[in-house]
Amino acid sequence: MNSDKGESDRDFDVSGVAASGPLHGQREDGFRSGFVSFVGRPNAGKSTLTNALVGSKVVITSSRPQTTRTVVRGIVHRDDAQLILVDTPGLHRPRTLLGERLNDLVKTTWAEVDVVAVCFPANEKIGPGDRFIVNELAKVRRTIKVAVATKTDLATPEQIGEHLLAIQALGAETGTEWAEIVPVSAVAGDQVQLLADIFVGMLPEGPPLYPDGDLSDAPEEAIAAELIREAALEGVRDELPHSIAVVVEEMSLREDRDPDKPLLDIHASVYVERDSQKGIVIGHKGSRLRQVGTDARKQIEAMLGTPVFLDLRVKVAKEWQRDPRQLRKLGF
Structure with missing residues (x-):
């Protein structure tokens, strides 16, 4: 799919797969398919909402900001549509080369999808970070924009009402026209299906872009790496999460x-950036790394449906977030 909104939209999807014809079987007239991108400041509930819509865990979640580093597509299969959800990293003011590359990834995605949904946590006031994102989004003219008030289970009805008015005001202030403003709770399941219906109504008509049953187009190695990183993020010190990267070196069925x-x-x-961080991840006599391995193994087995033997090694790649060569090695 290219950024010119017109008949050429159906020529390619954002992964570059030709989609000019019925890839996986022609459906009846009126079938819709397309891409929706969730954006927002870090920890706005984008990944949790993606998992809730797909009905299965396809992206990692964490209380740590900036957990998502790659564009992961979750695929929602319906009788009337195929909805492909693009979960981007949180847009933020970058302090490293990695941060700059993640921001570029977000902005490129905005121009290639059918709908951009901006997530605003209902339990937090609209702030400078939200204003920064919406101002940047206002520069993307042709993409449909939806505002989603997330985490409504953590707010009172009065707070939600005030929050929706603040989102509406932010749109007017920045010249952003919201096609819809929708309050949801991914955790409680409130209005999640309504949001899916709204998205589907905004997609162009077209055939399915992925086979039935696929929940994500991420390779299994990438999914395993993300689940290991999620396990490693739990319980670490504030300065460490952004320094952790995971690479699956080998993955195969045992002969x-x-x-x-x-x-x-x-x-x-x-991978971590400093020797001192290596000790934190390994823990006393290896206790922390063993726990990371146990937690990650259970998640990988649940997602892939196969028993797993997981071997983890901790390595130091000094200041990798600022080193172009190390970034390439780690897949960024």
Whole structure:
């Protein structure tokens, strides 16, 4: 899909897969398919909402800001539509080369999708970070814009009402026309299906872009790496989360196993920026790394449906967030 909104929109989807014809079987007239991107400041509930709409965990979530580093597509299959959800990193004022690249990724995505949904947590007041994002989004002229008040389960009805008025005012202030303003709670499930219906109504008519049953187009190695990183993020000190990166070095089914009792071997490296951080991740006599491995293994097994043997090693890549060579090595 390119940024020119017209008939060429159906030529390619944002992953570059040709989609000019019915890839996976023609559906009846009126079937819709397209891309919706969630944006917002870090920790605005984008990943949790993506998982709720898909009905399965396809992106990692954490209380730590800036958890998401890659554009992950969750796929919602319906009888009348296929909705592809693009979960981008939180837009922020960058302090590293990694931060600059993540911001560029967000802005490129905005121009390529059918709908951009901006997430505003209902339990927090509209702030400078929200204003910065909406001002940047206002520069993207042709994409439909929806405002989503997330985390309504953490706010009172009075707070939600005030929050919706503040979102409306922010749109007027920045010259952003909201096609809809929708309050939701991904945790409680409130209005999640309504939001899906609204998105579908905004998509162009077209055939499915992914096979039935696919919940994400992320490779299994990437999913495993993200789940390991999620486990490693839990309980670490404030300065450490942004310094953690995970690379799956090898992933394959173990040979000479009974086909009815498969075992998936995963060997992965957890990268940090300094020697002192390595000790934090490993923990006393390896206790913390063992817990990370146990938690990640359970999540990977649940997602892939196969027993897993997980081998984790902790390595130091000095100041990798600022080093172009290290960024390339780690996939950024």
